[in-house]
């Protein structure tokens with residue numbers, strides 16, 4: 498390639514694509530020195546030319562026809578930041594078939610069709626790099642595949658969704674309720690107009706599927722991840738969390754025990770002293786436990802134009818270096834095992850249970866006895882508040898099997914002395 502440059506193309510010039518254009522241009526000199534060659538965007542696929550021009554893209558580079566990119570033999574790297582799972586999948590596959598390496602930020606697509614896409618990358622001997630798909634600007638995919646690759650990964654605990662972390666932080670710091678903080682998150686542009694994917698945990702589940710596939714060397718898809726969102730968390734649960742020295746976080750949890758893995762996303766009480774407890778606002782963090790390294794945590798901005806572009810451009814430089822050295826496909830798919838993914842009922846955790854019951858003698862004993870019969874061992878109980886004529890009771894269990902506590906709660910919920918089981922939240926990280 499002596500004296501020439503590596504040519505790349507952008508598919509999509511929205512938030513992330515615009516950021517990629519800016520970073521590649523603003524840091525052109527330093528990137529040339531680090532990569533050992535110039536990296537230029539030759540073409541940009543975008544429907545809305547005006548939007549791309551606002552990001553600084555000249556009209557001459559813009560096209561609405563993907564064939565202008567796929568059929569261009571001078572383009573070595575295709576950067577997919579269109580999003581969605583239909584056109585993006587088709588174009589990524591076509592680009593790889595045409596011998597081009599691909600960089601993508603698309604967690605939705607990877608969590609759904611990862612197996613097919615990595616298979617195609619291997620077959621065509623090209624790179625498929627996706628650092629930005631989890632944790633935005635936080636380097637986590639490369640560390641897992643490279644720096645930590647000598648470890649057996651025991652567990653991953655991630656705060657991988659900025660919108661929900663912002664909402665839970667506000668609820669905790671200001672005592673605000675769920676509906677108000679959701680509106681605030683939308684006004685600030687963090688939550689989408691339709692916030693379902695963030696608040697119901699689907700976005701976190703997709704990111705966990707990607708992380709777990711790498712960490713545990715077995716294919717995990719979005720549909721394999723047990724998922725609960727934050728919409729049932731109330732100011733009252735947050736108040737009790739504080740009293741018990743916990744913080745509420747939406748955690749993406751992946752664990753390997755005895756050759757089986759568990760993958761789950763749900764609101765979680767974690768001790769105030771846990772490193773993840775101080776990850777606030779829109780920040781993300783991924784806490785990993787490896788058998789050799791011990792505990793390690795990666796922290797930063799999980800979304801946004803420039804942080805996400807930082808990760809994408811890092812991958813583009815990697816792909817350019819690999820092309821120059823003729824070593825494409827160096828870190829291929831590492832899902833060489835086929836591990837059992839445990840049913841949520843067979844996983845173990847500590848639980849917080851809040852309920853409203855009749856305020857009369859024998860009630861506590863009756864409920865405790867159901868827990869005992871279902872092998873749910875209790876750690877503590879709080880009864881110090883009344884709601885009208887009803888007593889509010891909070892139980893915290895020891896580590897118990899999920900199916901045992903669910904069975905117990907079914908029986909308890911049917912008792913005439915129990916008005917309502919208000920919330921059930923897992924406790925982790927002790």
Ligand code: NDP
Pocket residue numbers: 508509510511512513514542543544545548561577578579580581584602603604605629630633799800801802805
């Ligand atoms: P945007 O919607 O801002 O950008 C996508 C762009 O692609 C839009 O400008 C869109 O145009 C354009 N586009 C869509 N379809 C076509 C088409 N058929 N032909 C040409 N252009 C098209 O999305 P983001 O930049 O926010 O996200 C891109 C990807 O990055 C997604 O996969 C997302 O999950 C991922 N990501 C985003 C992060 C973020 O902070 N935004 C963080 C981490 C990952 P139009 O708007 O006119 O439809």
Ligand code: HSE
Pocket residue numbers: 657658659660661687695700799800
């Ligand atoms: N919607 C995501 C979040 C950003 O709130 O973190 C994109 O991954």
